[in-house]
Amino acid sequence: MKRLTNVVTMIVMIVIALISIAPILWMVTGAFRPYQELFKYTSLNIHLIVPVEWTWKNFHNVIFNTRNPFLRYIWNTLLVASIVTILVLIINSMAAFAFAKLRFPFKTVVFALFMSAMIIPGEVTLVPNYLLMHDLGWLNSYKALIIPSMLSVFGIFMLRQFFAEVPNEMMEAARIDGATLPRTFVAIVLPAAVPALITLGLMTFLGNWDSYLWPLIVINDQKMQMIQVGISTFSSNEGTDWSKVLAANTLSTVPILLLFLFLQRYYIQGITMSGIKG
Incomplete structure (x- = not known):
């Protein structure tokens, strides 16, 4: 029973951590997207987080x-x-x-x-x-x-x-x-x-x-x-x-x-x- 409680607690903590870190991941990966791709993927799939086309242009445009x-x-x-x-x-x-x-x-x-x-x-x-x-x-x-x-x-x-x-x-x-x-x-x-x-x-x-x-x-x-x-x-x-x-x-x-x-x-x-x- 104690082991089951620990497993459930761990799963709940992982879910909360993922929910908390998801907006940060989207922000970081969104910084590497072209503007045209930024709001293209809204459904729950891998490309919601992982860009299809990676670019450093956004950072260059901000810094310089x-x-x-x-x-x-x-x-x-x-x-x-x-x-x-x-x-x-x-x-x-x-x-x-x-x-x-x-x-x-x-x-x-x-x-x-x-x-x-x-x-x-x-x-x-x-x-x-x-x-x-x-x-x-x-x-x-x-x-x-x-x-x-x-x-x-x-x-x-x-x-x-x-x-x-x-x-x-x-x-x-x-x-x-x-x-x-x-x-x-x-x-x-x-x-x-x-x-x-x-x-x-x-x-x-x-x-x-x-x-x-x-x-x-x-x-x-x-x-x-x-x-x-x-x-x-x-x-x-x-x-x-x-x-x-x-x-x-x-x-x-x-x-x-x-x-x-x-x-x-x-x-x-x-x-x-x-x-x-x-």
């Missing part, structure tokens, strides 16, 4: 497109996402450490106010943030993309859960040995939260890599645009060139897949540990 500099979009997004991720890890880890280990007046009240920000939809703050960027003169600049994204309330909450698990005795021993508070934070507290830091870094990088609405609003210069907005430029009043869109989406997926490939162990560990400690 003079009107839409796709490689520039990738560079802009990589630059902004990397800087935001580094700043988020630095700023939010220090804030989380303060909430977890330091004593200061009204700490509970301040933390509760921070947590209340998690229930506010991003659309509510969209207009005020835009007006703030306008008043500061930051529109159409990287500062409008980087600075508003430096603080993550969820990141502070998650890291605080990890830092709270660090024994106070270890910090007290470090203080007795002459370690300053910053040295204790760097040498003792941060190493204990490496899985959480990597998890937060991946989530932050992915969120900025997939960002669409905010860059669309604050960036007008096409050479400074982010990748998701750049992909949308393959649509026009004359129609959407879906072959180019699929090729561009395939190219934009590669960096994220590589990140998860090398850091998936830490990501899963961070999610699991945060669930246990939460």
Whole structure:
């Protein structure tokens, strides 16, 4: 009975995995199809996934497109996402450490106010943030993309859960040995939260890599645009060139897949540990 249950479970998991991966396979293989063949096969057969005629022309047209500099979009997004991720890890880890280990007046009240920000939809703050960027003169600049994204309330909450698990005795021993508070934070507290830091870094990088609405609003210069907005430029009043869109989406997926490939162990560990400690 146990073996039968395991077999049924495995079959169900395989079916769910195939259903989940099918759209991704169609996207990747569709990027290698000529436009005329893209929607030709709609019934369930092998050619729905496997192209009849393979071509690299779609990738060539996307990469070497003079009107839409796709490689520039990738560079802009990589630059902004990397800087935001580094700043988020630095700023939010220090804030989380303060909430977890330091004593200061009204700490509970301040933390509760921070947590209340998690229930506010991003659309509510969209207009005020835009007006703030306008008043500061930051529109159409990287500062409008980087600075508003430096603080993550969820990141502070998650890291605080990890830092709270660090024994106070270890910090007290470090203080007795002459370690300053910053040295204790760097040498003792941060190493204990490496899985959480990597998890937060991946989530932050992915969120900025997939960002669409905010860059669309604050960036007008096409050479400074982010990748998701750049992909949308393959649509026009004359129609959407879906072959180019699929090729561009395939190219934009590669960096994220590589990140998860090398850091998936830490990501899963961070999610699991945060669930246990939460």
